[in-house]
Amino acid sequence: MIAAPGLVIGLAAGLRGWVLAGMAPLLSYAAGGLTGPWAAAAGLSFTPLTYAVSTVVFAAIAFGVRRWTVRHRRPAPDPGLWARRGHLAVLAGLLFATATGTAAALLGLGRIGALPQGFDAVYHGNAVRYIAATGDGSLFGTGHVNWYGDAAPVFYPNAYHLLAAVTYRLGGVSIPETL
Known part of the structure:
Protein backbone atom coordinates (compact mmCIF):
# COMPACT_ATOMS: atom_id res chain seq x y z
CA MET A 1 0.00 0.00 0.00
CA ILE A 2 2.95 2.31 0.47
CA ALA A 3 4.91 1.60 -2.71
CA ALA A 4 2.64 0.32 -5.50
CA PRO A 5 0.17 3.24 -5.84
CA GLY A 6 3.04 5.73 -5.76
CA LEU A 7 4.93 3.74 -8.38
CA VAL A 8 1.91 3.89 -10.69
CA ILE A 9 1.52 7.64 -10.17
CA GLY A 10 5.26 8.26 -10.48
CA LEU A 11 5.55 6.27 -13.71
CA ALA A 12 2.63 8.21 -15.14
CA ALA A 13 4.44 11.43 -14.19
CA GLY A 14 7.56 10.25 -16.01
CA LEU A 15 9.72 9.52 -12.98
CA ARG A 16 12.33 6.79 -13.30
CA GLY A 17 15.15 5.18 -11.33
CA TRP A 18 16.01 6.27 -7.81
CA VAL A 19 13.79 9.34 -8.08
CA LEU A 20 10.81 7.06 -8.72
CA ALA A 21 11.83 4.74 -5.86
CA GLY A 22 12.22 7.66 -3.47
CA MET A 23 9.04 9.44 -4.49
CA ALA A 24 6.76 6.37 -4.59
CA PRO A 25 5.95 6.32 -0.84
CA LEU A 26 5.39 10.07 -0.80
CA LEU A 27 3.03 9.87 -3.77
CA SER A 28 1.15 6.98 -2.14
CA TYR A 29 0.69 8.96 1.07
CA ALA A 30 -0.34 12.04 -0.92
CA ALA A 31 -2.98 10.09 -2.85
CA GLY A 32 -4.35 8.39 0.28
CA GLY A 33 -4.08 11.47 2.47
CA LEU A 34 -6.02 13.59 0.00
CA THR A 35 -8.55 10.94 -0.96
CA GLY A 36 -9.69 10.17 2.61
CA PRO A 37 -10.97 13.68 3.39
CA TRP A 38 -12.27 14.26 -0.14
CA ALA A 39 -14.18 10.97 -0.06
CA ALA A 40 -15.62 11.85 3.36
CA ALA A 41 -16.70 15.26 2.06
CA ALA A 42 -18.43 13.54 -0.86
CA GLY A 43 -20.14 11.08 1.50
CA LEU A 44 -18.05 8.09 0.38
CA SER A 45 -16.25 5.57 2.55
CA PHE A 46 -12.49 5.22 2.34
CA THR A 47 -11.97 1.62 1.28
CA PRO A 48 -9.41 -0.31 -0.75
CA LEU A 49 -11.58 0.35 -3.81
CA THR A 50 -11.70 4.09 -3.12
CA TYR A 51 -7.92 4.13 -2.77
CA ALA A 52 -7.46 2.14 -6.00
CA VAL A 53 -9.76 4.45 -7.95
CA SER A 54 -8.02 7.52 -6.55
CA THR A 55 -4.66 6.07 -7.57
CA VAL A 56 -5.91 5.76 -11.15
CA VAL A 57 -7.27 9.33 -11.03
CA PHE A 58 -4.00 10.73 -9.64
CA ALA A 59 -2.01 8.77 -12.24
CA ALA A 60 -4.22 10.17 -15.02
CA ILE A 61 -3.70 13.70 -13.70
CA ALA A 62 0.07 13.15 -13.44
CA PHE A 63 0.15 11.78 -16.98
CA GLY A 64 -1.86 14.72 -18.28
CA VAL A 65 0.35 17.27 -16.53
CA ARG A 66 3.44 15.50 -17.89
CA ARG A 67 2.07 15.53 -21.45
CA TRP A 68 1.11 19.19 -21.19
CA THR A 69 4.49 20.27 -19.79
CA VAL A 70 6.45 18.22 -22.34
CA ARG A 71 4.58 20.00 -25.14
CA HIS A 72 4.99 23.48 -23.69
CA HIS A 87 24.06 3.02 -7.67
CA LEU A 88 25.86 0.66 -5.27
CA ALA A 89 26.38 3.48 -2.76
CA VAL A 90 22.67 4.36 -2.79
CA LEU A 91 21.73 0.69 -2.49
CA ALA A 92 24.15 0.21 0.43
CA GLY A 93 22.69 3.25 2.18
CA LEU A 94 19.17 1.97 1.62
CA LEU A 95 20.01 -1.48 2.98
CA PHE A 96 21.78 0.01 6.01
CA ALA A 97 18.82 2.30 6.76
CA THR A 98 16.40 -0.61 6.40
CA ALA A 99 18.43 -2.81 8.75
CA THR A 100 18.81 0.00 11.29
CA GLY A 101 15.11 0.87 11.21
CA THR A 102 14.05 -2.76 11.48
CA ALA A 103 16.43 -3.36 14.39
CA ALA A 104 15.18 -0.24 16.20
CA ALA A 105 11.52 -1.23 15.70
CA LEU A 106 12.10 -4.77 16.92
CA LEU A 107 14.17 -3.53 19.87
CA GLY A 108 11.35 -1.19 20.87
CA LEU A 109 8.53 -3.67 20.31
CA GLY A 110 10.15 -6.88 21.44
CA ARG A 111 8.25 -8.79 18.75
CA ILE A 112 6.39 -7.77 15.62
CA GLY A 113 2.90 -8.58 16.97
CA ALA A 114 3.24 -6.40 20.08
CA LEU A 115 1.62 -3.02 20.48
CA PRO A 116 3.82 -0.73 22.56
CA GLN A 117 2.04 1.00 25.40
CA GLY A 118 4.21 4.11 25.39
CA PHE A 119 3.64 7.39 23.57
CA ASP A 120 0.52 7.18 21.40
CA ALA A 121 0.73 3.77 19.72
CA VAL A 122 -2.62 2.75 21.21
CA TYR A 123 -4.22 5.82 19.62
CA HIS A 124 -2.73 4.92 16.24
CA GLY A 125 -3.94 1.33 16.52
CA ASN A 126 -7.44 2.45 17.42
CA ALA A 127 -7.42 5.04 14.61
CA VAL A 128 -6.53 2.37 12.03
CA ARG A 129 -9.22 0.05 13.35
CA TYR A 130 -11.79 2.89 13.36
CA ILE A 131 -11.10 3.85 9.72
CA ALA A 132 -11.08 0.21 8.61
CA ALA A 133 -14.41 -0.43 10.37
CA THR A 134 -16.23 2.79 9.42
CA GLY A 135 -14.54 4.03 6.25
CA ASP A 136 -14.42 7.51 7.83
CA GLY A 137 -11.38 9.12 6.22
CA SER A 138 -12.27 12.66 7.27
CA LEU A 139 -9.77 14.97 8.91
CA PHE A 140 -11.60 14.74 12.23
CA GLY A 141 -12.62 11.07 11.99
CA THR A 142 -9.82 9.65 14.09
CA GLY A 143 -10.81 12.08 16.83
CA HIS A 144 -13.67 9.68 17.61
CA VAL A 145 -11.20 7.26 19.18
CA ASN A 146 -9.89 9.96 21.52
CA TRP A 147 -12.91 12.18 22.12
CA TYR A 148 -13.41 14.04 25.38
CA GLY A 149 -17.09 14.81 25.79
CA ASP A 150 -18.06 18.24 24.53
CA ALA A 151 -14.51 19.20 23.55
CA ALA A 152 -13.89 20.53 20.07
CA PRO A 153 -13.31 17.89 17.40
CA VAL A 154 -9.74 16.65 17.24
CA PHE A 155 -7.95 17.18 13.93
CA TYR A 156 -5.25 14.68 13.07
CA PRO A 157 -3.56 14.39 9.67
CA ASN A 158 -4.33 10.78 8.90
CA ALA A 159 -2.58 9.68 5.69
CA TYR A 160 -0.68 7.06 7.69
CA HIS A 161 -3.89 5.76 9.25
CA LEU A 162 -5.70 5.67 5.91
CA LEU A 163 -3.04 3.55 4.20
CA ALA A 164 -2.72 1.33 7.29
CA ALA A 165 -6.52 0.82 7.32
CA VAL A 166 -6.42 -0.38 3.70
CA THR A 167 -3.49 -2.66 4.56
CA TYR A 168 -5.38 -4.01 7.57
CA ARG A 169 -8.53 -4.70 5.53
CA LEU A 170 -6.61 -6.46 2.77
CA ILE A 175 -3.50 -4.20 14.04
CA PRO A 176 -0.06 -4.40 15.73
CA GLU A 177 1.32 -6.29 12.73
CA THR A 178 -0.24 -3.72 10.41
CA LEU A 179 1.33 -0.85 12.34
Whole structure:
Protein backbone atom coordinates (compact mmCIF):
# COMPACT_ATOMS: atom_id res chain seq x y z
CA MET A 1 0.00 0.00 0.00
CA ILE A 2 2.95 2.31 0.47
CA ALA A 3 4.91 1.60 -2.71
CA ALA A 4 2.64 0.32 -5.50
CA PRO A 5 0.17 3.24 -5.84
CA GLY A 6 3.04 5.73 -5.76
CA LEU A 7 4.93 3.74 -8.38
CA VAL A 8 1.91 3.89 -10.69
CA ILE A 9 1.52 7.64 -10.17
CA GLY A 10 5.26 8.26 -10.48
CA LEU A 11 5.55 6.27 -13.71
CA ALA A 12 2.63 8.21 -15.14
CA ALA A 13 4.44 11.43 -14.19
CA GLY A 14 7.56 10.25 -16.01
CA LEU A 15 9.72 9.52 -12.98
CA ARG A 16 12.33 6.79 -13.30
CA GLY A 17 15.15 5.18 -11.33
CA TRP A 18 16.01 6.27 -7.81
CA VAL A 19 13.79 9.34 -8.08
CA LEU A 20 10.81 7.06 -8.72
CA ALA A 21 11.83 4.74 -5.86
CA GLY A 22 12.22 7.66 -3.47
CA MET A 23 9.04 9.44 -4.49
CA ALA A 24 6.76 6.37 -4.59
CA PRO A 25 5.95 6.32 -0.84
CA LEU A 26 5.39 10.07 -0.80
CA LEU A 27 3.03 9.87 -3.77
CA SER A 28 1.15 6.98 -2.14
CA TYR A 29 0.69 8.96 1.07
CA ALA A 30 -0.34 12.04 -0.92
CA ALA A 31 -2.98 10.09 -2.85
CA GLY A 32 -4.35 8.39 0.28
CA GLY A 33 -4.08 11.47 2.47
CA LEU A 34 -6.02 13.59 0.00
CA THR A 35 -8.55 10.94 -0.96
CA GLY A 36 -9.69 10.17 2.61
CA PRO A 37 -10.97 13.68 3.39
CA TRP A 38 -12.27 14.26 -0.14
CA ALA A 39 -14.18 10.97 -0.06
CA ALA A 40 -15.62 11.85 3.36
CA ALA A 41 -16.70 15.26 2.06
CA ALA A 42 -18.43 13.54 -0.86
CA GLY A 43 -20.14 11.08 1.50
CA LEU A 44 -18.05 8.09 0.38
CA SER A 45 -16.25 5.57 2.55
CA PHE A 46 -12.49 5.22 2.34
CA THR A 47 -11.97 1.62 1.28
CA PRO A 48 -9.41 -0.31 -0.75
CA LEU A 49 -11.58 0.35 -3.81
CA THR A 50 -11.70 4.09 -3.12
CA TYR A 51 -7.92 4.13 -2.77
CA ALA A 52 -7.46 2.14 -6.00
CA VAL A 53 -9.76 4.45 -7.95
CA SER A 54 -8.02 7.52 -6.55
CA THR A 55 -4.66 6.07 -7.57
CA VAL A 56 -5.91 5.76 -11.15
CA VAL A 57 -7.27 9.33 -11.03
CA PHE A 58 -4.00 10.73 -9.64
CA ALA A 59 -2.01 8.77 -12.24
CA ALA A 60 -4.22 10.17 -15.02
CA ILE A 61 -3.70 13.70 -13.70
CA ALA A 62 0.07 13.15 -13.44
CA PHE A 63 0.15 11.78 -16.98
CA GLY A 64 -1.86 14.72 -18.28
CA VAL A 65 0.35 17.27 -16.53
CA ARG A 66 3.44 15.50 -17.89
CA ARG A 67 2.07 15.53 -21.45
CA TRP A 68 1.11 19.19 -21.19
CA THR A 69 4.49 20.27 -19.79
CA VAL A 70 6.45 18.22 -22.34
CA ARG A 71 4.58 20.00 -25.14
CA HIS A 72 4.99 23.48 -23.69
CA ARG A 73 8.54 23.38 -22.41
CA ARG A 74 11.94 22.63 -23.84
CA PRO A 75 13.35 19.34 -22.59
CA ALA A 76 16.04 19.58 -19.95
CA PRO A 77 19.46 18.27 -20.89
CA ASP A 78 19.92 14.59 -20.11
CA PRO A 79 22.06 14.33 -16.95
CA GLY A 80 23.37 10.94 -18.03
CA LEU A 81 23.52 7.73 -16.06
CA TRP A 82 25.24 7.31 -12.74
CA ALA A 83 28.36 5.26 -12.49
CA ARG A 84 27.89 1.77 -11.06
CA ARG A 85 29.52 2.83 -7.78
CA GLY A 86 26.87 5.55 -7.37
CA HIS A 87 24.06 3.02 -7.67
CA LEU A 88 25.86 0.66 -5.27
CA ALA A 89 26.38 3.48 -2.76
CA VAL A 90 22.67 4.36 -2.79
CA LEU A 91 21.73 0.69 -2.49
CA ALA A 92 24.15 0.21 0.43
CA GLY A 93 22.69 3.25 2.18
CA LEU A 94 19.17 1.97 1.62
CA LEU A 95 20.01 -1.48 2.98
CA PHE A 96 21.78 0.01 6.01
CA ALA A 97 18.82 2.30 6.76
CA THR A 98 16.40 -0.61 6.40
CA ALA A 99 18.43 -2.81 8.75
CA THR A 100 18.81 0.00 11.29
CA GLY A 101 15.11 0.87 11.21
CA THR A 102 14.05 -2.76 11.48
CA ALA A 103 16.43 -3.36 14.39
CA ALA A 104 15.18 -0.24 16.20
CA ALA A 105 11.52 -1.23 15.70
CA LEU A 106 12.10 -4.77 16.92
CA LEU A 107 14.17 -3.53 19.87
CA GLY A 108 11.35 -1.19 20.87
CA LEU A 109 8.53 -3.67 20.31
CA GLY A 110 10.15 -6.88 21.44
CA ARG A 111 8.25 -8.79 18.75
CA ILE A 112 6.39 -7.77 15.62
CA GLY A 113 2.90 -8.58 16.97
CA ALA A 114 3.24 -6.40 20.08
CA LEU A 115 1.62 -3.02 20.48
CA PRO A 116 3.82 -0.73 22.56
CA GLN A 117 2.04 1.00 25.40
CA GLY A 118 4.21 4.11 25.39
CA PHE A 119 3.64 7.39 23.57
CA ASP A 120 0.52 7.18 21.40
CA ALA A 121 0.73 3.77 19.72
CA VAL A 122 -2.62 2.75 21.21
CA TYR A 123 -4.22 5.82 19.62
CA HIS A 124 -2.73 4.92 16.24
CA GLY A 125 -3.94 1.33 16.52
CA ASN A 126 -7.44 2.45 17.42
CA ALA A 127 -7.42 5.04 14.61
CA VAL A 128 -6.53 2.37 12.03
CA ARG A 129 -9.22 0.05 13.35
CA TYR A 130 -11.79 2.89 13.36
CA ILE A 131 -11.10 3.85 9.72
CA ALA A 132 -11.08 0.21 8.61
CA ALA A 133 -14.41 -0.43 10.37
CA THR A 134 -16.23 2.79 9.42
CA GLY A 135 -14.54 4.03 6.25
CA ASP A 136 -14.42 7.51 7.83
CA GLY A 137 -11.38 9.12 6.22
CA SER A 138 -12.27 12.66 7.27
CA LEU A 139 -9.77 14.97 8.91
CA PHE A 140 -11.60 14.74 12.23
CA GLY A 141 -12.62 11.07 11.99
CA THR A 142 -9.82 9.65 14.09
CA GLY A 143 -10.81 12.08 16.83
CA HIS A 144 -13.67 9.68 17.61
CA VAL A 145 -11.20 7.26 19.18
CA ASN A 146 -9.89 9.96 21.52
CA TRP A 147 -12.91 12.18 22.12
CA TYR A 148 -13.41 14.04 25.38
CA GLY A 149 -17.09 14.81 25.79
CA ASP A 150 -18.06 18.24 24.53
CA ALA A 151 -14.51 19.20 23.55
CA ALA A 152 -13.89 20.53 20.07
CA PRO A 153 -13.31 17.89 17.40
CA VAL A 154 -9.74 16.65 17.24
CA PHE A 155 -7.95 17.18 13.93
CA TYR A 156 -5.25 14.68 13.07
CA PRO A 157 -3.56 14.39 9.67
CA ASN A 158 -4.33 10.78 8.90
CA ALA A 159 -2.58 9.68 5.69
CA TYR A 160 -0.68 7.06 7.69
CA HIS A 161 -3.89 5.76 9.25
CA LEU A 162 -5.70 5.67 5.91
CA LEU A 163 -3.04 3.55 4.20
CA ALA A 164 -2.72 1.33 7.29
CA ALA A 165 -6.52 0.82 7.32
CA VAL A 166 -6.42 -0.38 3.70
CA THR A 167 -3.49 -2.66 4.56
CA TYR A 168 -5.38 -4.01 7.57
CA ARG A 169 -8.53 -4.70 5.53
CA LEU A 170 -6.61 -6.46 2.77
CA GLY A 171 -3.87 -8.12 4.81
CA GLY A 172 -5.74 -10.29 7.27
CA VAL A 173 -3.23 -9.59 10.05
CA SER A 174 -3.64 -7.94 13.43
CA ILE A 175 -3.50 -4.20 14.04
CA PRO A 176 -0.06 -4.40 15.73
CA GLU A 177 1.32 -6.29 12.73
CA THR A 178 -0.24 -3.72 10.41
CA LEU A 179 1.33 -0.85 12.34
